Amino acid sequence: MATSAFRRRIDRVIYGTLRWGRERLPPGVRTVVGILFMIGGVFGFLPILGFWMLPLGAAFIALDIPFARRRLDRWMVKIQGRSGGAVAEQPLLNKGTGGGDRHRRG
Numbered sequence: 001m002a003t004s005a006f007r008r009r010i011d012r013v014i015y016g017t018l019r020w021g022r023e024r025l026p027p028g029v030r031t032v033v034g035i036l037f038m039i040g041g042v043f044g045f046l047p048i049l050g051f052w053m054l055p056l057g058a059a060f061i062a063l064d065i066p067f068a069r070r071r072l073d074r075w076m077v078k079i080q081g082r083s084g085g086a087v088a089e090q091p092l093l094n095k096g097t098g099g100g101d102r103h104r105r106g
Contacts, residue, residue, distance in 0.1 A: 011079045018059055018076065028063045034060030 021030050037057030044051035062068035 011082065014059075015076060015079055016058070018072070019055065019061070021060055022063055029058050030063050032056065034063075 010083075021033065025033060034057040037053040037060060040049040041051055041054030041057060043049045044053065059072060062072045
């Protein structure tokens with residue numbers, strides 16, 4: 001029981017962080033943030049930084065790579081389904097607009 005609650009909490013944090021990055025950060029900045037997360041992850045033995053930063057940094061970088069973004073979108077939908085839709089009120093995918101990136105120019 002405690003494990004599933006812990007997993008739901010992790011899902012909420014990951015989903016919320018990636019959603020924030022997609023909606024609030026322009027594409028180039030997302031890559032820089034991802035690289036900074038990965039550099040911080042290398043120093044995961046330090047108290048504040050952690051190894052958790054490596055996959056999150058890779059996910060931020062994947063937001064800017066089209067073929068990786070599709071896989072990330074599918075993974076985020078899976079996280080939302082696994083938690084029963086409790087991670088967010090709106091899905092990460094914004095169907096019909098290519099993922100809801102407000103910084104994309106047409």
